[in-house]
Amino acid sequence: APAYAVTEIQWWHAMTGGNNDVIVKLANEFNAAQGDYKVVPTYKGGYADTMNAGIAAFRAGNAPHILQVFEVGTATMMAATGAVKPVYKLMQETGEPFDPKAYLPAITGYYSTSKGEMLSFPFNSSSMVMWVNLDALKKADIAEIPKTWPEVFEDAKKLKAAGYATCGFSTAWVTWANLEQLSAWHNVPLASKANGLDGFDTKLEFNGPVQVKHLQKLIELQKDKTYDYSGRTNTGEGRFTSGECPLFLTSSGFFGNVKSQAKFNWTNAPMPYYPDVKGAPQNSIIGGASLWVMGGKNAAEYKGVAKFLAFLSDTDRQVAIHKASGYLPITKAAYEKAKADGFYKEQPYLETPIKELTNKPPTENSRGLRLGNMVQLRDVWAEEIEQALAGKKTAQEALDAAVTRGNTMLRQFEKTAVK
Numbered sequence: 001a002p003a004y005a006v007t008e009i010q011w012w013h014a015m016t017g018g019n020n021d022v023i024v025k026l027a028n029e030f031n032a033a034q035g036d037y038k039v040v041p042t043y044k045g046g047y048a049d050t051m052n053a054g055i056a057a058f059r060a061g062n063a064p065h066i067l068q069v070f071e072v073g074t075a076t077m078m079a080a081t082g083a084v085k086p087v088y089k090l091m092q093e094t095g096e097p098f099d100p101k102a103y104l105p106a107i108t109g110y111y112s113t114s115k116g117e118m119l120s121f122p123f124n125s126s127s128m129v130m131w132v133n134l135d136a137l138k139k140a141d142i143a144e145i146p147k148t149w150p151e152v153f154e155d156a157k158k159l160k161a162a163g164y165a166t167c168g169f170s171t172a173w174v175t176w177a178n179l180e181q182l183s184a185w186h187n188v189p190l191a192s193k194a195n196g197l198d199g200f201d202t203k204l205e206f207n208g209p210v211q212v213k214h215l216q217k218l219i220e221l222q223k224d225k226t227y228d229y230s231g232r233t234n235t236g237e238g239r240f241t242s243g244e245c246p247l248f249l250t251s252s253g254f255f256g257n258v259k260s261q262a263k264f265n266w267t268n269a270p271m272p273y274y275p276d277v278k279g280a281p282q283n284s285i286i287g288g289a290s291l292w293v294m295g296g297k298n299a300a301e302y303k304g305v306a307k308f309l310a311f312l313s314d315t316d317r318q319v320a321i322h323k324a325s326g327y328l329p330i331t332k333a334a335y336e337k338a339k340a341d342g343f344y345k346e347q348p349y350l351e352t353p354i355k356e357l358t359n360k361p362p363t364e365n366s367r368g369l370r371l372g373n374m375v376q377l378r379d380v381w382a383e384e385i386e387q388a389l390a391g392k393k394t395a396q397e398a399l400d401a402a403v404t405r406g407n408t409m410l411r412q413f414e415k416t417a418v419k
């Protein structure tokens with residue numbers, strides 16, 4: 001028997017399908033490469049469930065070491081002082097190799113303090129793209145992939161007529177697509193104070209003309225299923241791979257499932273935009289998740305966690321994760337390597353999210369977002385959108401209500417947040 005015990009590192013995550021395979025493979029590789037630490041990944045449900053499970057476990061004194069939290073949980077985790085161990089501190093204390101400048105700033109900016117201290121480790125960053133069923137376009141006699149929203153609406157009608165009767169186009173993550181990304185992509189604010197990045201005293205502002213016009217259009221097209229609603233999270237994504245919805249906006253990280261499940265020719269393209277909005281398209285914002293290291297663990301455990309994060313940052317490993325999952329390379333070196341290998345010439349769809357993110361230098365409206373209680377906010381916004389799509393409210397009424405209700409929740413967060 002070994003003279004020492006293996007230190008277990010619990011890693012709670014929200015990945016299914018192809019992305020779950022990536023997680024399991026990473027843990028296996030790390031465990032095989034050394035004998036002191038064992039990373040044990042556990043699936044804890046969708047992003048919101050995983051985050052809630054992690055926070056509840058911390059309160060009960062049995063938090064995992066590593067918790068995967070989606071980007072919109074960032075403000076909540078930041079405010080949870082004590083519950084988390086900031087990554088920059090972990091790396092300092094354990095002395096593991098760590099160069100914050102090695103990572104792509106568009107990604108780390110999201111997970112860092114204003115002083116540039118990295119709080120969580122960017123693991124699976126994505127952006128939203130439009131997945132396209134090329135066989136369906138052919139069947140409907142559509143020569144080019146639509147670039148603008150008016151083109152999408154028109155093509156979706158043709159697709160419907162060509163047999164895609166229950167869904168011309170759709171999106172996963174209803175608020176991510178139709179409020180958060182839409183606003184950044186059109187350079188209009190989601191909320192004041194750079195969408196909350198410059199302070200928790202932010203007010204929601206997404207009931208402006210661009211967002212209202214877009215929702216009004218969805219309400220109209222929902223009536224005959226030229227557009228058909230696909231839910232608040234990513235559970236509706238299978239409607240693309242099954243062939244039901246030929247145009248489908250969701251994460252670039254959907255790639256692993258598209259690749260293994262879609263039985264038709266496919267690609268992806270940038271999110272559509274409204275050509276009459278000045279400056280559009282601007283740039284997209286990131287999605288996906290980062291790894292938070294939880295508080296209250298011992299030195300040996302933290303050493304293992306730090307070694308694992310260093311392991312994940314390795315250039316070749318980053319390139320491999322990117323190629324397998326469609327999530328972004330998180331280091332500059334990995335992105336350069338993928339480019340130099342000629343990888344994007346073969347698989348241009350994996351560069352779409354990077355091109356969107358870097359389409360133009362970000363503005364106050366497109367750097368990202370950081371809103372307290374965001375998980376609950378998304379539910380309230382989605383509830384209002386669902387009412388509008390059901391014909392119970394106009395687009396303006398629904399978005400006004402989403403803003404008013406959301407602002408009350410933001411004030412609540414400001415009062416209770418530790419700092």
Ligand SMILES: O=P(O)(O)OC[C@H](O)CO
Pocket residue numbers: 047070071072124125126127173176234251252253286287288289
């Ligand atoms: O599907 P993901 O992992 O890219 O995440 C999408 C959204 O950003 C979740 O908030």
